[in-house]
Amino acid sequence: MDARELKSMAAAAALAYVEDGMRLGIGTGSTAEAFVHLLAEKVADGLRIEGVPTSERTARLCVELGVPLRSLDELPELDLVIDGADEVDPDLNLIKGGGGALLREKIVAAAAARMLVIVDESKLVDTLGAFPLPIEVNPFGLVATRHSVEQKAAHLGLTGDLVLRQSNSETFTTDGGHYILDASFGRIPDAEALSNALNAIPGVVEHGLFIHMASMAIAAGPTGARMLRANI
Ligand code: 5RP
Numbered sequence: 001m002d003a004r005e006l007k008s009m010a011a012a013a014a015l016a017y018v019e020d021g022m023r024l025g026i027g028t029g030s031t032a033e034a035f036v037h038l039l040a041e042k043v044a045d046g047l048r049i050e051g052v053p054t055s056e057r058t059a060r061l062c063v064e065l066g067v068p069l070r071s072l073d074e075l076p077e078l079d080l081v082i083d084g085a086d087e088v089d090p091d092l093n094l095i096k097g098g099g100g101a102l103l104r105e106k107i108v109a110a111a112a113a114r115m116l117v118i119v120d121e122s123k124l125v126d127t128l129g130a131f132p133l134p135i136e137v138n139p140f141g142l143v144a145t146r147h148s149v150e151q152k153a154a155h156l157g158l159t160g161d162l163v164l165r166q167s168n169s170e171t172f173t174t175d176g177g178h179y180i181l182d183a184s185f186g187r188i189p190d191a192e193a194l195s196n197a198l199n200a201i202p203g204v205v206e207h208g209l210f211i212h213m214a215s216m217a218i219a220a221g222p223t224g225a226r227m228l229r230a231n232i
Helices: 002-018 030-044 056-065 102-110 142-155 190-200
Strands: 022-025 050-053 077-085 114-122 132-137 161-166 179-183 204-207 216-221 224-229
Touching: 002 030, 002 077, 002 204, 002 216, 002 224, 030 114, 030 161, 077 102, 077 204, 102 132, 102 161, 102 204, 114 224, 132 142, 142 161, 142 179, 142 204, 179 216, 190 204, 204 224
Parallel strands: 022 050, 022 077, 077 114, 114 216
Antiparallel strands: 132 179, 132 204, 161 179, 216 224
């Protein structure tokens, strides 16, 4: 089975957690998109949900497929958010933001009673950090913010390239109009300490460490999809 099939398997398993009448956060990325396709079939069959998308990209797909959408301001409390991830550790701490939607993803996850992560099992890691950590920054003061990130990381024993994300030969801009620095720190032994340190930098809008946010994860592998639960 290839990664695309495993992502579809995880997405299909997640459907079992969607109940009629739910207020549902809908994630971003290829796994989340596989979920949207399956969700749209259920909606066409009569399932009633109200979805809050985590990106313009997901919103466009939902509209195209007929999944009913509301804004987070209309539905500020959600029952469940279902989203992908770039890495998942044994405590279900995550690195997210490979698709650049980490800010809205984190705002929506914080508004949801539960977060269900859907991944192929290649995303499961013992320690976060092999995947470059996306750090969303305000374009104003980019160089100063970058220095602060390097300094705070160095205090925690972390070094590595910080690459300003590009797309089609231009600086990638998020839905919120910000830039992303992808930080190749390697292994991050204390992700919570790094999260707190990054949150203290004024030019950092948000970062892709999701600490104690996911309550469940579905990881799909060649032998099937398994449910992982966090103690939060
Ligand atoms: C987008 C994300 C995605 O959930 C993450 O990058 C995983 O993507 P994919 O499902 O395509 O592997 O965080 O910002």
